[in-house]
Amino acid sequence: MSENKHRHEHKTMWVAFLTALTMAVEIAFGLMTKSMALLADGIHMGSHALVIGLSWITYIIVRRVSTNNKFKGNSAKILSLSGFSSGLMLLVFVIVVLLEAIKRFFKPVVINYNEAILIAIICLIVNVASAFLLYHEHEKSDHNIRAAYLHVIADAFTSLSAVLGLTAAMIWDVTYIDTIAAILSSFLIVKWSVGLLKDSGKVLLDIQSLNNKRGGGL
Numbered sequence: 001m002s003e004n005k006h007r008h009e010h011k012t013m014w015v016a017f018l019t020a021l022t023m024a025v026e027i028a029f030g031l032m033t034k035s036m037a038l039l040a041d042g043i044h045m046g047s048h049a050l051v052i053g054l055s056w057i058t059y060i061i062v063r064r065v066s067t068n069n070k071f072k073g074n075s076a077k078i079l080s081l082s083g084f085s086s087g088l089m090l091l092v093f094v095i096v097v098l099l100e101a102i103k104r105f106f107k108p109v110v111i112n113y114n115e116a117i118l119i120a121i122i123c124l125i126v127n128v129a130s131a132f133l134l135y136h137e138h139e140k141s142d143h144n145i146r147a148a149y150l151h152v153i154a155d156a157f158t159s160l161s162a163v164l165g166l167t168a169a170m171i172w173d174v175t176y177i178d179t180i181a182a183i184l185s186s187f188l189i190v191k192w193s194v195g196l197l198k199d200s201g202k203v204l205l206d207i208q209s210l211n212n213k214r215g216g217g218l
Helices: 003-033 038-064 074-105 111-133 143-172 175-202 207-214
Strands: none
Touching: 003 038, 003 111, 003 143, 038 074, 038 111, 038 143, 074 143, 074 175, 111 143, 143 175, 175 207
16 A cells, blocks of 8 residues: 555545534534534534545555455555545535525525524534645545545535625525525536546546557557
């Protein structure tokens, strides 16, 4: 197992614990204060904790099979498979957010702005810290760490758009601004997830190696 992948394992471990801790705190305070917004966001953070946890477990599996003489496969494909799976989860997550945002155009809800903005700021801080932990050189990264990084970046971007959208909606009393912000950020995240699926899919299907073979025969 390379030194880079060893560092990536430790990074994803810390981010998984940080996300899980945030989830536990939000759910606990949500239950104590009877805040549905806190409770819902805690559950949302739980979904990200599962995804980041998957990335961490993948590095553990790769580290173990790399030292197993019986394993003759390509460990890089395990990382790409994890990246592909995470890309699918990210795509499903953003589609759900997009559908919910569109539904709110037709059925607006009453928003507790102060509480919602506070939650969005907490999530933004956690995800910015996680993004710094997972930061890596894109050219030298594997799809597993890239997937984990995209998850926290996507969530940070969503939290930032929520803070700006909710603040603007509260100041001007226009609830649609928050919905528009969610839709715009969703489109960008869809682009990121599709890019991850394409790149990791190429590795899984050996498309890159096939292209290299064809190029060598000319």
